[in-house]
Amino acid sequence: MARTEPTSRAAAELMAKYEDYKGTVSGRVKDTAEKAKTTTPAELWNDKVAMTFPPLPSNSIGGVKVSKLLKVSSKKLPGPDFDMPMFSQSESWPEDVKQYIPTLDEPDIENYVFSTVPAYWFCYAIRLNKPAFLSGVKGCGKSTMPKRLAAELNWPFLRKQMSKTLDSTEFFGNWTVKDGETKFALGDLPQAAMAGMIMVVDEFSNAPNELHPSLHQVLEKNGRIYLNSSDGTIAEKIIEPTETFRIVATDNTRGQGDTRGHYAGTDVVNSATMDRFRVMIVMNYMTKAAEKQVLMDTVPQCTDLLAGLMIDVATKVRAAYDAGDMSETLSLRPLIEWAEKAVFTKDIMGALEYTMLNKIDSDSERQEIISYVKTVFGSLLD
Ligand SMILES: Nc1ncnc2c1ncn2[C@@H]1O[C@H](COP(=O)(O)OP(=O)(O)O)[C@@H](O)[C@H]1O
Numbered sequence: 001m002a003r004t005e006p007t008s009r010a011a012a013e014l015m016a017k018y019e020d021y022k023g024t025v026s027g028r029v030k031d032t033a034e035k036a037k038t039t040t041p042a043e044l045w046n047d048k049v050a051m052t053f054p055p056l057p058s059n060s061i062g063g064v065k066v067s068k069l070l071k072v073s074s075k076k077l078p079g080p081d082f083d084m085p086m087f088s089q090s091e092s093w094p095e096d097v098k099q100y101i102p103t104l105d106e107p108d109i110e111n112y113v114f115s116t117v118p119a120y121w122f123c124y125a126i127r128l129n130k131p132a133f134l135s136g137v138k139g140c141g142k143s144t145m146p147k148r149l150a151a152e153l154n155w156p157f158l159r160k161q162m163s164k165t166l167d168s169t170e171f172f173g174n175w176t177v178k179d180g181e182t183k184f185a186l187g188d189l190p191q192a193a194m195a196g197m198i199m200v201v202d203e204f205s206n207a208p209n210e211l212h213p214s215l216h217q218v219l220e221k222n223g224r225i226y227l228n229s230s231d232g233t234i235a236e237k238i239i240e241p242t243e244t245f246r247i248v249a250t251d252n253t254r255g256q257g258d259t260r261g262h263y264a265g266t267d268v269v270n271s272a273t274m275d276r277f278r279v280m281i282v283m284n285y286m287t288k289a290a291e292k293q294v295l296m297d298t299v300p301q302c303t304d305l306l307a308g309l310m311i312d313v314a315t316k317v318r319a320a321y322d323a324g325d326m327s328e329t330l331s332l333r334p335l336i337e338w339a340e341k342a343v344f345t346k347d348i349m350g351a352l353e354y355t356m357l358n359k360i361d362s363d364s365e366r367q368e369i370i371s372y373v374k375t376v377f378g379s380l381l382d
């Protein structure tokens, strides 16, 4: 028995320390709560020190207000209205970079409608050069939002799809033989960095796990790219991105893995990598009004009535999916597809069948969706 004595004394001391610690913490919490009672919210902020943003990039031709870009009144913004850099297609960029500026009439972005709050935070990230991570369900506009913004501002843009087979030589660069000469050919990342593009690393968690840590340096403030396998001096191996280079990741997950088994190929992203994304944006489906607008803009034959009812069905499917009762959702992409087929055949159920229902294995889930369509469209189906 005597042998356990010192141990239990140590345990008692530890316990006492812990009680002390708890006392201090609860004391602090109490102090803070007391303070909050006697101060006003205005005392939280110090408006005497002006907020300043860094100057606009030197190759921009001026600024455009976020509210103007997002086509909303500045009162609707979740923070102050600030300037985004506007570039000139013909004058801001070197000849070989101009080709990467997307144009507003490209089919995937021509009808794009910004959702105010996520788009505001995205602009904030781009303006302040903070790496952004865009997460959200499939088809909510993660890949197209950055492209649309790039098109609005005449900013060169590159979307790079991640996959398990991608290796870092494709990303960083590679030794190749050209005209009998062995040369180090720069990969997509250093090229985009030197050209000052907005680079979207799409489906980020699909990248091989080894790739993520190699991006750490470029994701940091004043981030650089170190070309490990190139030759020359250390200085020659370092690529300094130009002032307009931006890096954005998109993913269906929040970097913590796919908890529901819907997105094959996704992995948990190293949490040290996630820390380097300084703006985390979770996107969702658009508002009904905005979605209706997109649907009618994209499928001109689609009436207001048809668009509204289709979105009502989609809303039910999405709710069931979000609640875990449905294995498939109805995002904007299949919604547009459904509308295109419906206006072509004038057969609402058949159009849905050949768009989405046939992708669902479970009989009961299919029946469930059919019942939504029947409830929403009612006698209009006859
Ligand atoms: N806000 C939006 N306004 C207009 N079209 C949109 C919007 N969001 C998505 N889309 C359309 O839906 C499709 C899917 O968008 P995408 O950006 O590829 O989704 P994600 O990358 O989130 O899976 C694209 O054809 C795109 O044009």
Ligand SMILES: [Mg+2]
Residues within 6 Å of the ligand: 142, 143, 144, 202, 250
């Ligand atoms: Mg995408």
